[in-house]
Amino acid sequence: MQTTHYLETNKQRFLDELFELLRIPSISADAAYSDDVHRTAEYVKDKLIAAGADKVEICQTAGYPIVYGEKMIDPSLPTVLVYGHYDVQPAVPLELWETPPFEPTIRNERIYARGACDDKGQMYMHIKAFEAMMQTNTMACNMKFMIEGEEEVGSANLGIFCVANKERLKADVVLISDTSMLGNDTPSIDVGLRGLSYVEVEVTGPNKDLHSGVYGGAVANPINILAKMIAGMHDENNHITIPGFYDDVLDVSAEDRAELNKAPFDLEAYKKELGIADVWGEKGYTTMERTGTRPTLDCNGIWGGYIGEGSKTVLPGKAFAKISMRLVPNQSSEKTTEMFTKYFESVAPKTVTVQVRPHHGGEPVLTPTDSIEFNAAAKAMETTFGKKPIPTRGGGSIPIVALFEKELGVKSVLMGFGLDIDALHSPNESYGLFNFYKGIETIPYFYKYYSDMKK
Numbered sequence: 001m002q003t004t005h006y007l008e009t010n011k012q013r014f015l016d017e018l019f020e021l022l023r024i025p026s027i028s029a030d031a032a033y034s035d036d037v038h039r040t041a042e043y044v045k046d047k048l049i050a051a052g053a054d055k056v057e058i059c060q061t062a063g064y065p066i067v068y069g070e071k072m073i074d075p076s077l078p079t080v081l082v083y084g085h086y087d088v089q090p091a092v093p094l095e096l097w098e099t100p101p102f103e104p105t106i107r108n109e110r111i112y113a114r115g116a117c118d119d120k121g122q123m124y125m126h127i128k129a130f131e132a133m134m135q136t137n138t139m140a141c142n143m144k145f146m147i148e149g150e151e152e153v154g155s156a157n158l159g160i161f162c163v164a165n166k167e168r169l170k171a172d173v174v175l176i177s178d179t180s181m182l183g184n185d186t187p188s189i190d191v192g193l194r195g196l197s198y199v200e201v202e203v204t205g206p207n208k209d210l211h212s213g214v215y216g217g218a219v220a221n222p223i224n225i226l227a228k229m230i231a232g233m234h235d236e237n238n239h240i241t242i243p244g245f246y247d248d249v250l251d252v253s254a255e256d257r258a259e260l261n262k263a264p265f266d267l268e269a270y271k272k273e274l275g276i277a278d279v280w281g282e283k284g285y286t287t288m289e290r291t292g293t294r295p296t297l298d299c300n301g302i303w304g305g306y307i308g309e310g311s312k313t314v315l316p317g318k319a320f321a322k323i324s325m326r327l328v329p330n331q332s333s334e335k336t337t338e339m340f341t342k343y344f345e346s347v348a349p350k351t352v353t354v355q356v357r358p359h360h361g362g363e364p365v366l367t368p369t370d371s372i373e374f375n376a377a378a379k380a381m382e383t384t385f386g387k388k389p390i391p392t393r394g395g396g397s398i399p400i401v402a403l404f405e406k407e408l409g410v411k412s413v414l415m416g417f418g419l420d421i422d423a424l425h426s427p428n429e430s431y432g433l434f435n436f437y438k439g440i441e442t443i444p445y446f447y448k449y450y451s452d453m454k455k
């Protein structure tokens with residue numbers, strides 16, 4: 001393929017450009033980085049223009065902007081909408097990074113930086129694949145790009161943008177590289193993603209912090225109470241105890257379970273990689289099933305009382321926690337948040353008052369495996385990896401996938417090139433050079449096969 005040759009002759013420049021993108025700390029969660037997030041949108045815009053896109057625009061939203069661009073070559077050809085995000089997760093705790101998060105560095109053939117994989121590295125593969133197709137005159141589809149800056153904080157404004165721009169975003173399929181594969185010699189394609197319900201809770205005891213000696217033993221401690229409430233949300237089988245929580249969960253058929261468990265998975269290597277002596281989870285399910293097909297409840301953060309240096313003998317007036325629930329088809333984010341709220345209020349003892357504040361959420365999705373887009377992606381990966389990809393279910397969430405289906409009536413294909421070892425959201429996030437280049441090599445095949453199969 002001509003695009004492969006083009007890639008071979010431009011490898012270093014592609015990497016240099018990605019490095020420049022990775023140097024901008026586009027942390028959407030932290031307002032202190034607001035200028036950087038905007039600067040990143042500008043960078044993406046410039047690169048889309050340089051690659052040959054038309055109508056490139058920074059579209060303002062109530063939050064961070066969406067970068068749009070397109071190349072319509074022939075109305076008789078199918079149109080592919082590429083979605084990605086240019087924002088990244090916070091990099092703290094910084095002291096755990098071997099090299100600074102926004103100074104990309106290569107070690108062992110891997111790019112180390114926040115966003116290296118999620119999603120700057122993967123998103124940028126699409127811009128470079130597009131450039132390669134433009135330069136070699138091999139565009140097989142019309143293309144549209146929509147690159148957002150709020151994915152890591154819940155994409156609150158993207159839905160509004162989609163509804164307001166239905167005509168502009170019209171496409172036959174959405175192509176996304178923001179997920180992982182089983183391994184570099186075990187390509188796979190996610191055909192499911194979990195949804196999310198996210199809440200913050202506040203437990204209030206006495207009207208102020210108290211002396212823990214004078215009052216301790218006589219007044220309920222909100223941290224103790226909250227810890228007990230959280231612990232009580234799983235039973236001895238690690239089932240979630242919220243009444244009705246599993247009611248809408250779609251059971252996976254015995255055949256599908258067997259199929260999912262056929263994917264190669266090395267439990268010992270998994271434990272070793274994470275430094276744990278054993279895995280944990282819902283009784284009766286394998287690790288792959290637990291992350292791919294079952295819902296969860298996790299405390300993401302908990303605080304209250306005194307956490308400074310030394311000790312302070314205090315009985316705190318308040319305790320807080322952030323709690324996330326990963327959802328599977330057919331659970332609803334809103335309904336789950338309601339169930340959680342009702343439950344949390346009902347189990348709170350009289351000695352405290354509680355408040356539940358819902359944050360962002362997202363719906364779970366399943367994408368078909370008997371579709372043209374899946375087959376085109378599978379064939380593209382088979383061509384460049386020399387192996388048929390295995391359909392898998394990803395444990396993470398990309399809330400806009402369900403939204404695209406609902407608002408635009410378009411299905412997505414999740415052709416991700418990351419790996420579990422990439423440490424997304426963790427210190428020392430990385431992305432393999434192999435994966436970056438393999439993505440750029442594979443993407444043009446997707447367009448070719450998709451266009452052929454649509455005929």
Ligand code: BES
Pocket residue numbers: 118119151152153154155178179180193196360361362394395396397398399424
């Ligand atoms: N790219 C990830 C999602 C992902 C990663 C899916 C690996 C499958 C495999 C995405 O950027 C992400 O982190 N999403 C958030 C969702 C959110 C902040 C609403 C998540 O899953 O926590």
Ligand code: MN
Pocket residue numbers: 085118119151178
């Ligand atoms: Mn991502």
Ligand code: MN
Pocket residue numbers: 089118152424425
């Ligand atoms: Mn992410």
